[in-house]
Amino acid sequence: MNDKYNILNLSTINELKEILEDDIFAIYDEFQTSTKKMLQDLKKAHEAGDSNAVLHLSHTIKGSCSNIGLQRIFEITRQIENGLRENTNPDIARLIQETESAYTATLAALKAEGLLP
Amino acid sequence: MIQLDKKHINNTRILVVDDDQLTRMTIKKILQKAGYQVTDTDRGDKAISLCINELPDLVLLDLMMPGIDGYDTCKALRQVADYNQLPIIILTGLDDIESIDKAFESGSTDFVTKPINWSLLTQRVRYALRTKELFHELIKSQQKLTRAQNLVRIGYWELDCETNIISLFDKTKYLLGLTSDAYPMNELLSHMSDIDADRIRHCIQTTIETGTPYTIDHSFINHDGVALIINQQGELSDQHDRKLITGTIQDITERKQAEELIYFHRYHDPATSLPNKEFLQLQLDDLIRQDQGEFLTAVISLSFDKLRSIGGTIGEDFINQFLRQSCERLLRRIPEIRSISRISTTTCGFLLSNMHTIEQIELICNLIINYFIEPLSINNHEYHTTLSIGITVYPIDDSTSLIQNAIIAQKVCFSQGGSRFLFYSFDMELDTKKQISLESAIRRGLENNEFHAYFQPQINTSNEQVTGMEALTRWITSDGEIIPPDKFIPIAEETGLIIELGIEIMKQSCHFAKQLQDSGHGTIRVGVNLSSLQFSDKNLLTTIDNMLADSGLDPSQLEIEITESIAMTDISHAINTLKNIRSMGIKTSMDDFGTGYSSLSYLQKLPLDTLKVDQSFIRPIGENYENSEIARAIIAMGKSLNMHLIAEGVEEAHHYKLLKKLHCNEVQGYYFSKPLAQNEFIRFIEKKSYLKH
Numbered sequence: 001m002n003d004k005y006n007i008l009n010l011s012t013i014n015e016l017k018e019i020l021e022d023d024i025f026a027i028y029d030e031f032q033t034s035t036k037k038m039l040q041d042l043k044k045a046h047e048a049g050d051s052n053a054v055l056h057l058s059h060t061i062k063g064s065c066s067n068i069g070l071q072r073i074f075e076i077t078r079q080i081e082n083g084l085r086e087n088t089n090p091d092i093a094r095l096i097q098e099t100e101s102a103y104t105a106t107l108a109a110l111k112a113e114g115l116l117p
Numbered sequence: 118m119i120q121l122d123k124k125h126i127n128n129t130r131i132l133v134v135d136d137d138q139l140t141r142m143t144i145k146k147i148l149q150k151a152g153y154q155v156t157d158t159d160r161g162d163k164a165i166s167l168c169i170n171e172l173p174d175l176v177l178l179d180l181m182m183p184g185i186d187g188y189d190t191c192k193a194l195r196q197v198a199d200y201n202q203l204p205i206i207i208l209t210g211l212d213d214i215e216s217i218d219k220a221f222e223s224g225s226t227d228f229v230t231k232p233i234n235w236s237l238l239t240q241r242v243r244y245a246l247r248t249k250e251l252f253h254e255l256i257k258s259q260q261k262l263t264r265a266q267n268l269v270r271i272g273y274w275e276l277d278c279e280t281n282i283i284s285l286f287d288k289t290k291y292l293l294g295l296t297s298d299a300y301p302m303n304e305l306l307s308h309m310s311d312i313d314a315d316r317i318r319h320c321i322q323t324t325i326e327t328g329t330p331y332t333i334d335h336s337f338i339n340h341d342g343v344a345l346i347i348n349q350q351g352e353l354s355d356q357h358d359r360k361l362i363t364g365t366i367q368d369i370t371e372r373k374q375a376e377e378l379i380y381f382h383r384y385h386d387p388a389t390s391l392p393n394k395e396f397l398q399l400q401l402d403d404l405i406r407q408d409q410g411e412f413l414t415a416v417i418s419l420s421f422d423k424l425r426s427i428g429g430t431i432g433e434d435f436i437n438q439f440l441r442q443s444c445e446r447l448l449r450r451i452p453e454i455r456s457i458s459r460i461s462t463t464t465c466g467f468l469l470s471n472m473h474t475i476e477q478i479e480l481i482c483n484l485i486i487n488y489f490i491e492p493l494s495i496n497n498h499e500y501h502t503t504l505s506i507g508i509t510v511y512p513i514d515d516s517t518s519l520i521q522n523a524i525i526a527q528k529v530c531f532s533q534g535g536s537r538f539l540f541y542s543f544d545m546e547l548d549t550k551k552q553i554s555l556e557s558a559i560r561r562g563l564e565n566n567e568f569h570a571y572f573q574p575q576i577n578t579s580n581e582q583v584t585g586m587e588a589l590t591r592w593i594t595s596d597g598e599i600i601p602p603d604k605f606i607p608i609a610e611e612t613g614l615i616i617e618l619g620i621e622i623m624k625q626s627c628h629f630a631k632q633l634q635d636s637g638h639g640t641i642r643v644g645v646n647l648s649s650l651q652f653s654d655k656n657l658l659t660t661i662d663n664m665l666a667d668s669g670l671d672p673s674q675l676e677i678e679i680t681e682s683i684a685m686t687d688i689s690h691a692i693n694t695l696k697n698i699r700s701m702g703i704k705t706s707m708d709d710f711g712t713g714y715s716s717l718s719y720l721q722k723l724p725l726d727t728l729k730v731d732q733s734f735i736r737p738i739g740e741n742y743e744n745s746e747i748a749r750a751i752i753a754m755g756k757s758l759n760m761h762l763i764a765e766g767v768e769e770a771h772h773y774k775l776l777k778k779l780h781c782n783e784v785q786g787y788y789f790s791k792p793l794a795q796n797e798f799i800r801f802i803e804k805k806s807y808l809k810h
Binding site for chain 2 (some may be wrong): 012015016019020021023025026027030031034035055059060063064067068074
């Protein structure tokens, strides 16, 4: 259901491109590795029933992705964070799975944009 | 304190604190791209120690962090003394107003919302840095202002006109040496004189009534009893229906003291601390302004005639001491004199006000002259001096140049021999002008060799040979006019030209004596007179030595003559100098003996070879030797002291006869010859025409 969100926020990405020029590649490269790690941690935390860790990790992923224009991941992790904070009993497992799909889609989109090799 | 203002952007260090590595990295890269030096960390506790060690200029701080969160980090940084002005920009969610408020209370200066608007981030940072710089400038200028206020000792106060309470702001109380920040007005006014307190009450009242500001200088005695001089300014200021007077006070004690010092220097002679000529003029102007036409005011110029020559020996300090003591003596003894000003090196001036008659002025001047017959004792030496006094009288004389004309009268008085007073008259000014032209004529005369030594023969009474001669100065101008010595010697003495003139005469004398000897006219001793200035000249001995070497004359053929009054002016100097002259093999002689106030005890102390009996004791001697008592006494005294005796003023045969009988060694006078030019003198001894009997 989160497919409706754009994978990338191109205006943010273009802004970064303009400011950072070639330095921008390092950012998305870092994203590729660190977010992958965080998604694994998120999944583990959920399976362990550690909702605090889930909250913290989703907050972090949300924040960093929003800052660098990764719209879809941002939207999904925000739903996790808000759901936990507001106790709306969200379907965390589904949302984590959606985040993982969004991550794969994001890598593809970044490659298409030439931001990842 | 961090000096951001002078730092170039490249030297500006920014600390990024965020547990989100990706955001941290992005921020770091963006700020580095803009030229900043960036350090980063993921934890609050690390951020605090990094701040202490690396002194960043700005911190970007994420609020949500594990461990010590952003709020506590912010608070902790504010505790570090140097960081109270460090800009701290927090990073927070756009929708999180509550956290922004909380962060502000924790001490953050600004916030950036997430998702971060990257273009604006560097602008935000730049503004924060500039704000800090401006803040820093403001603090600096406040500090400067405070320093300036402390330096000029300025303070602020406010008077509440209803309660009559004066509030003292900031450091004002310290300036006044007080302990509280507020006092009832009357309590503050009790720290000053009643007159000053009334003046201030009046100023305040007028300001309340008319709204005109005031400024006033007044005294203030602080708690330590120290008297301050305060400049106070006040003006009306209405605030919320309260009538207030606000103002400044400034401690101008030092400035006032400096002004007084300047005043003192302007109106006093620095060497003696006596008032100066400007002060005398000030006094005189005041008197003339207040004059009701009832009384006379005398302006007196008084010079110590011999001071310049005594001072020449002992120096400037002596002159100053002499003047101070003399003035003290005058002030002590003449109650009519209120203060004495020094108007030149050796001249004083003062006023005699409220005089009824000219006679009263004359009486006081006579008293003054009499008071100086007694010698003045300075450093255990006794000094004699005579006074020349010049007087102008207001309103009789022209009021515009009373002091100047008194000085003219004094100078004329001096040129007439001193020891007296003269009232100014218009002729004197002409005389003074004549004197000035005479002075330049003397200079010209010296250049043109118009001064000649004439020689009066001195005949030995035992063998009737010419054994000596006295050199006398004659001035024959280029147009042949002969100017008598009494016309130019006083001016030469006053102007110091006498030294040059004396050297010229001594030179001619030494050469002539040597010439007579070389041409077979015998060994004739030459007596040369020294003036007081020459006698006190430090170069005297060198000058004489050079003369002798230059002419080749044997020292024993030269006799240095000084007058009694020169010797008596400074007896110990006379003794020393005469001793030194004698040690060169030169003879010493006292001229005019018996005419002054010298006593036998002084005469005994002076190392003299010859005593000259003054003509005033010889001329009155009659054919039957009447009026010869003094001459006899002097000769007897000279004999008893083993002195060579020469009598002057021998004009009659019976003068000579008596002196020969009294075994006076030598005689000189018109009976034998007037003073002669060199060629006449040679003819005189060749003809032996002096043997009249």
